[in-house]
Amino acid sequence: MRANWISGILLTTAIAATPALAQETADAVSPEAPTEGQVQGLTDQVIAALEAKANGVPVEAENWMVAAANPLAVEAGARVLRAGGSAADAMVAVQVVLGLVEPQSSGLGGGAFLVWYDAASETLTTLDGRETAPLEATPRLFQDENGEPLKFFDAVVGGLSVGTPGTPALLEEAHRRWGRSPWPSLFVDGIQLADEGFLVSPRLAGLVERDAERLSRFPATAAYFLPDGQPLAQGQRLTNPAYAETLRTLATEGSAGFYGGDIAAGIVNTVRTAPGNPGVLSVTDLALYQVIEREPVCAAYRAYEVCGMGPPSSGALTVGQILGMVQGYDLPAMGPDSPEAWRLIGDASRLAFADRGRYMADSDFVPMPTEGLVDPDYLAQRGSLLSEGGALVDIAPGNPEFDHASNWADDVSLELPSTSHISIVDAYGNVLSMTTTIENGFGSRLMTNGFLLNNELTDFSFRTHSDGVPIANRLEPGKRPRSSMSPTIVLQDGVPVLAIGSPGGSRIIGYVAKSIIAWADWGMNIQEAVMLPHLVNRFGTYDLELDTAAEGHSDALIAMGFEVNPRDLTSGLHAIEIGEVLKGAADHRREGIALGD
Ligand code: GLY
Numbered sequence: 001m002r003a004n005w006i007s008g009i010l011l012t013t014a015i016a017a018t019p020a021l022a023q024e025t026a027d028a029v030s031p032e033a034p035t036e037g038q039v040q041g042l043t044d045q046v047i048a049a050l051e052a053k054a055n056g057v058p059v060e061a062e063n064w065m066v067a068a069a070n071p072l073a074v075e076a077g078a079r080v081l082r083a084g085g086s087a088a089d090a091m092v093a094v095q096v097v098l099g100l101v102e103p104q105s106s107g108l109g110g111g112a113f114l115v116w117y118d119a120a121s122e123t124l125t126t127l128d129g130r131e132t133a134p135l136e137a138t139p140r141l142f143q144d145e146n147g148e149p150l151k152f153f154d155a156v157v158g159g160l161s162v163g164t165p166g167t168p169a170l171l172e173e174a175h176r177r178w179g180r181s182p183w184p185s186l187f188v189d190g191i192q193l194a195d196e197g198f199l200v201s202p203r204l205a206g207l208v209e210r211d212a213e214r215l216s217r218f219p220a221t222a223a224y225f226l227p228d229g230q231p232l233a234q235g236q237r238l239t240n241p242a243y244a245e246t247l248r249t250l251a252t253e254g255s256a257g258f259y260g261g262d263i264a265a266g267i268v269n270t271v272r273t274a275p276g277n278p279g280v281l282s283v284t285d286l287a288l289y290q291v292i293e294r295e296p297v298c299a300a301y302r303a304y305e306v307c308g309m310g311p312p313s314s315g316a317l318t319v320g321q322i323l324g325m326v327q328g329y330d331l332p333a334m335g336p337d338s339p340e341a342w343r344l345i346g347d348a349s350r351l352a353f354a355d356r357g358r359y360m361a362d363s364d365f366v367p368m369p370t371e372g373l374v375d376p377d378y379l380a381q382r383g384s385l386l387s388e389g390g391a392l393v394d395i396a397p398g399n400p401e402f403d404h405a406s407n408w409a410d411d412v413s414l415e416l417p418s419t420s421h422i423s424i425v426d427a428y429g430n431v432l433s434m435t436t437t438i439e440n441g442f443g444s445r446l447m448t449n450g451f452l453l454n455n456e457l458t459d460f461s462f463r464t465h466s467d468g469v470p471i472a473n474r475l476e477p478g479k480r481p482r483s484s485m486s487p488t489i490v491l492q493d494g495v496p497v498l499a500i501g502s503p504g505g506s507r508i509i510g511y512v513a514k515s516i517i518a519w520a521d522w523g524m525n526i527q528e529a530v531m532l533p534h535l536v537n538r539f540g541t542y543d544l545e546l547d548t549a550a551e552g553h554s555d556a557l558i559a560m561g562f563e564v565n566p567r568d569l570t571s572g573l574h575a576i577e578i579g580e581v582l583k584g585a586a587d588h589r590r591e592g593i594a595l596g597d
Contacts (some may be wrong), residue, residue, distance in 0.1 A: 058583035061596025067574035076189035088178035096190035110438035119429030129170025131163030136280035149462035158277025161455035194244035205234035243450025315486030321352035324379030339556035346537035358397035361472035372400030391561035409466035419503030435485035500575035510536035
């Protein structure tokens with residue numbers, strides 16, 4: 001039955017996806033209702049989820065909900081929740097399947113950030129499972145012999161960019177704290193799918209085709225993604241026995257079986273012998289890896305507290321800054337069709353990105369004004385810069401209150417869209433929001449033990465200094481690269497009302513902020529908020545989502561002084577609104593669904 005229904009879903013999306021996949025960033029999928037023939041064999045629940053997404057309405061449920069980027073992964077999570085598992089249990093099952101069916105975006109070879117609302121203690125916690133820089137890495141890892149930064153893909157592809165993976169340890173830590181189901185039971189779906197095979201999705205097939213040259217450089221990667229030299233085809237059944245074996249090891253030995261023994265040796269050997277671009281990851285790095293619990297970062301917005309992952313992520317701080325700066329303006333009255341609303345959001349985002357580039361990095365290594373950056377008085381003062389009409393001419397970082405004296409130079413590091421987001425609410429009232437990544441699509445392109453290795457180290461600044469002033473996000477041994485991932489839980493009066501997050505490189509921040517504004521200020525239900533066309537401004541140019549109503553703002557924004565750039569904007573927002581009922585949303589730009597009961 002599984003093969004039938006997934007085939008139907010994936011072939012449906014293929015029709016819309018194929019032309020767009022020809023371009024670098026053109027991977028959006030239009031919402032399209034399943035037809036008679038395509039829905040044969042689907043469970044009623046999955047049919048309903050697909051129809052809801054196609055019709056732009058949320059999936060409703062009373063007890064639990066899971067939203068993620070691939071129906072097979074969502075089904076795995078739903079099975080766990082249906083059997084009484086917690087959101088943490090379901091997340092493990094979802095991640096394990098995502099690493100198989102959406103391997104280009106996240107997996108065991110990557111890292112993740114998790115935000116958790118614990119219903120029993122009514123507390124919010126965040127877990128940092130970010131990759132770390134190897135101890136042998138030097139600040140000049142991504143510079144040539146003249147001290148000049150390497151070209152981006154010269155740094156990405158191969159061993160140099162691989163940080164110590166954090167995801168396996170994060171899965172285990174989340175289960176240790178909040179799990180209710182037996183750990184081995186969470187691997188059953190992943191092992192079965194890897195052994196028996198799954199049908200390659202149109203998105204995976206299209207991305208393999210686009211990246212074929214890079215994937216072909218490494219024998220293990222080429223053998224998997226380009227069997228007989230040809231890119232995987234959509235609808236093709238694909239098995240991954242090596243991944244099934246890795247999952248069996250994790251299921252029986254826990255993360256110790258990943259961070260030591262044969263799997264660790266395989267990772268290190270793959271990284272250090274990568275042809276042309278060997279890296280420096282060692283068995284010591286793997287043995288030393290730790291998940292870190294951190295204080296959530298929260299920012300006030302209207303009646304809400306918008307909470308998420310603090311440093312080394314810039315996500316919650318930058319989302320919080322954008323919201324804090326527009327708070328003094330009447331966005332609810334302006335509405336989503338108002339160019340003035342987008343002027344405010346766009347320039348608030350530019351100001352926030354200026355602070356992000358100057359101040360945000362791994363605060364275990366560099367002093368950061370974390371509290372100062374989301375201080376309401378500071379944000380009101382920054383927001384007052386928006387009071388004049390027209391795009392801001394000068395954008396500069398502000399001077400948030402600093403608990404240490406510090407002076408940093410600005411960093412612009414390139415983050416391309418990949419990654420995946422999981423939102424889950426369980427029957428016990430726990431809420432999970434987790435964004436998970438191997439960084440670039442297909443990460444470093446190195447594959448071992450059935451999974452891809454990340455290229456997360458390229459989220460560091462390639463330069464260490466600018467005009468002699470150090471850059472906060474420079475690479476240092478043991479440090480975690482700055483991220484934009486923004487797993488978010490929104491609270492009202494201390495109670496969670498929304499879980500949300502997205503992939504999309506540094507545009508994640510804009511996708512999440514926009515969706516929260518649409519939901520909180522413009523009265524949209526969460527599926528409408530997710531589907532609202534994107535307008536994203538990070539560094540000055542206003543990205544307008546191609547072939548959507550966002551392009552209709554083009555003339556007005558140009559008249560205000562913005563440059564505009566119509567382009568595909570492939571978010572992968574997955575969200576759950578928590579009220580009298582649960583309302584789940586899946587981004588029509590990707591292949592995911594929300595399921596609940
Ligand atoms: N590599 C994507 C991010 O961490 O933001």
